[in-house]
Amino acid sequence: MRATTLHAAQDIRFTEVDDPRIEKPTDAIVKVTAACICGSDLWPYRGENPITPGQTIGHECLGVIEEVGSEVSGFRAGDLVVVPFDHCDNTCAHCRAGMQAGCMNLGFTQSGQAEYTRVNQADGSLVALPVDHDPALLPALLTLSDVMPTGWHAAVSAGVRPGSTAVVIGDGAVGLCGVLAAATIGAERIIAMSRHEPRQEIARRFGATHIVAERGAEALAAVMEITDGIGADAVLECVGTDQSMKTAFDVARPGSMVGFVGVPHGVELPVRTMFGRNVGLAGGMAPVRRYLPELLELVLAGRIDPGPVFDLTLPLEEVAEGYRAMDERRAIKVLLQP
Structure with missing residues (x-):
């Protein structure tokens, strides 16, 4: 697949990498339909965090499930979902206490700015979107991933x-x-x-x-x-x-x-x-899954619209320009369309 990769400070590329695959029976593979750049992505982009040359980057996305592991029961291929950046089983003691960001089976979106991404703990992490939602809500719905x-x-x-x-x-x-x-x-x-x-x-x-x-x-x-x-x-x-x-x-x-x-x-x-x-x-790190159902309801009901935080939309292959725009404060947040 094609994915956003970081090679050194200020060196973002859109390159070919291996497709993600089901590694555990609780996994799901999601085809990304909308992604974005996070302000926290700028820390490694600026060289403030350690970099492994060629690493994939990006953790905010929506998508359609392509494949699920054998133990995933709540979702199936074709479902449209929000992918929280921090994955959780939503059943462990920490999740039950409302701190899904500390899940005993915590995982993270590793290739959100790509054509596909793998989700750990799909049943506990993913939240389904109505297939008949207003397309104008896409930016607001994308904000729900992080x-x-x-x-x-x-x-x-x-x-x-x-x-x-x-x-x-x-x-x-x-x-x-x-x-x-x-x-x-x-x-x-x-x-x-x-x-x-x-x-x-x-x-x-x-x-x-x-x-x-x-x-x-x-x-x-x-x-x-x-x-x-x-x-x-x-x-x-x-x-x-x-x-x-x-x-x-x-x-x-x-x-x-x-x-x-x-x-x-x-x-x-x-x-x-x-x-x-x-x-x-x-x-600290947000327990996204804790808040997601309530926030999704608020968005769908029209009570909140966080979508205006996106002030620049680019094709995914122009992701490097998106990073430059945010780094130079020419954009608040960039929406990427595969």
């Missing part, structure tokens, strides 16, 4: 409540989905931290009531002015850098929570601040 559940996880982990004040740090697709999640849960005041006008516009569309473009001490001052010196009841950290994490704790009111979903790179926690102000930290 970015929307990840933004939702940030909001849940931060303890967003109806009537609360939330600050969202990060104006990438995850941060924007975090704004949408906070608004859907019922936050009354949502402060989106963003320097980029197109992203600010989407944040407002998703429910942001205030925009803060400053960073560092100026950002703190701006948030405190908006909140009458109190700070945020809930903070969604959707970047993963040391600066973004420090800002998150700076703007959090005493006794509040920071929900973090940005993949950490070079982060040192301000433990003294956390101790002195009783600010907690929760979050």
